[in-house]
Amino acid sequence: MDKKKNISMAVIKRLPKYHRYLSDLMKNDVDRISSKELSEKIGFTASQIRQDLNCFGDFGQQGYGYNVSELYSQICNILGLTKLYRTVLIGAGNIGQAIANYTRFDKLGFGMKAIFDINPKLIGIRIRDIEINDIDYLADYLKENAVDIGIICVPSNNAQKVCNILVENGVRGIWNFAPVDLIVPEDVKVEDVHLSDSLLTLSCLLNDIESSDS
Numbered sequence: 001m002d003k004k005k006n007i008s009m010a011v012i013k014r015l016p017k018y019h020r021y022l023s024d025l026m027k028n029d030v031d032r033i034s035s036k037e038l039s040e041k042i043g044f045t046a047s048q049i050r051q052d053l054n055c056f057g058d059f060g061q062q063g064y065g066y067n068v069s070e071l072y073s074q075i076c077n078i079l080g081l082t083k084l085y086r087t088v089l090i091g092a093g094n095i096g097q098a099i100a101n102y103t104r105f106d107k108l109g110f111g112m113k114a115i116f117d118i119n120p121k122l123i124g125i126r127i128r129d130i131e132i133n134d135i136d137y138l139a140d141y142l143k144e145n146a147v148d149i150g151i152i153c154v155p156s157n158n159a160q161k162v163c164n165i166l167v168e169n170g171v172r173g174i175w176n177f178a179p180v181d182l183i184v185p186e187d188v189k190v191e192d193v194h195l196s197d198s199l200l201t202l203s204c205l206l207n208d209i210e211s212s213d214s
């Protein structure tokens with residue numbers, strides 16, 4: 001049975017955190033860890049961790065805990081980090097440039113292959129050696145080069161148009177920074193990023209503290 005198909009979205013959302021912490025443990029040469037210790041580090045309850053990890057098989061051993069490298073490689077497997085992804089970024093403005101400059105995505109296996117923009121002043125400029133191309137070239141580029149993920153960093157009124165070009169030319173993953181609900185076929189996966197949601201969560205927490213203080 002393919003266990004991955006039955007994993008809930010809530011568990012999937014927690015996996016990157018496991019990946020991050022296990023990667024740190026590996027760097028610090030930690031061989032094994034109990035669910036209690038992992039729980040103290042990661043901030044999920046020990047029973048939550050046991051339940052989450054049970055979704056993928058029997059990793060923990062009573063009295064031994066988890067084998068860190070085994071668990072790490074399984075999490076990498078489940079996260080699809082055993083392959084390399086080819087990405088293109090559309091919209092080399094504030095957020096687009098910040099993403100293009102962030103080298104950690106490459107280290108995780110998400111290699112940025114090209115950048116596109118509509119602004120003639122940006123075309124030809126390089127960000128980390130990746131040239132910014134004219135958006136008019138996007139469809140042809142995608143016909144000539146297989147791309148897994150399109151990163152959309154254009155204003156919301158242009159996001160669907162850009163998304164359509166990506167999808168029509170075989171891109172099956174969209175990492176969307178524009179505050180708009182993109183319409184895509186079922187076999188295309190969209191992950192929206194909203195930094196403001198995180199900021200509003202913080203504001204809500206601060207507000208909670210203030211109201212409990214008063």
Ligand code: NAI
Nearest residue numbers: 091093094095117118119153154155156158178193194195
């Ligand atoms: P910006 O104006 O600095 O950059 C947008 C870039 O897109 C410009 O370089 C522009 O020339 C280019 N562009 C516009 N239409 C295009 C098209 N059809 N094809 C190719 N390039 C095109 O804007 P900024 O601040 O970088 O924001 C970009 C997007 O990201 C916006 O939709 C904004 O709302 C969103 N955003 C999202 C955040 C989040 O948390 N998800 C945080 C900040 C911004």
